Amino acid sequence: MGTLFVSIASHMGEETLMPDESLAQIDQLIQKRPMYKEALSVYRDLMIFLNEIEPEIKYVMKGEVVHEIKVKEGFPLFSREDLPLDLKAASSLFPRLIDHLSSKKRKDRQALEKALNKVRADSNWIKRVIKAFLSRDETTIVSMAKEVNLESMVLKFLIHMSLRPSLNTLKEAVKEKIQKDSWNYGYCPLCGSSPDMAYLGEQGKRSLHCELCGYEWYYPRLKCPFCENSKAKELGYFVSNEEEGFRVDFCKKCNRYIKTLDMRIIEQPAPLELENLITLHLDMLAHEQGFKTPHS
């Protein structure tokens, strides 16, 4: 099925279905940050691919689930394990993404092919890896990635991409259930995940961005999203020398950090999930100083 689709897609041409400005923006970023050329090209390529197949797959949202949601104080609408996602759609999208990527010149091409064969031979494999991803079972993910010689980061990225259309459908369906202004917790009101990025918007108001579903919500600036510490002398940030408007906020109590973009300074910021991919140098700086990501 994957092969068939690729041949159809190549007839369709790649340029027409993705908004031109998004692609132009990615191209600009590649110029600006050549060290992320490979990551950016993969992202660009997968965005085009996802856009092409979007109309073809119907994502099933269980309507009754959305109606039954009871909003409780301090509780996210769902937990990661119980998200009403279309796992069937994600399972069928996953091999197609791999198939598409392995047709490109990539260092890990053989590993991708191995993963593809694995998925084709064992239909439970993908279900297990999606489950491990949603329940943050790092050990299982690492060992499953090893089975096919893929880097676990690449495997996680591909699973996330496969879930993405379904996560977007869910986000659209439930966003009115969330009272954005009254949610002031450090975890996502929709899925309970941690934030992976933050940004400062108008009047310096801080928003956090969910690592899984991409939902954004307000959070006080002088408070750690991971341990709720609000002692000013234990909170701080350092800035990037390379680019203005990028900084890393850290907390000395729990030793965690979050990358922050100042949207008042940065011209034409990319979508946050993309900014997250291309600011790995900031993660490295934070790690050098002894700060950790939320789940390490």
Ligand SMILES: [Zn+2]
């Ligand atoms: Zn979320």
Ligand SMILES: [Zn+2]
């Ligand atoms: Zn903290």
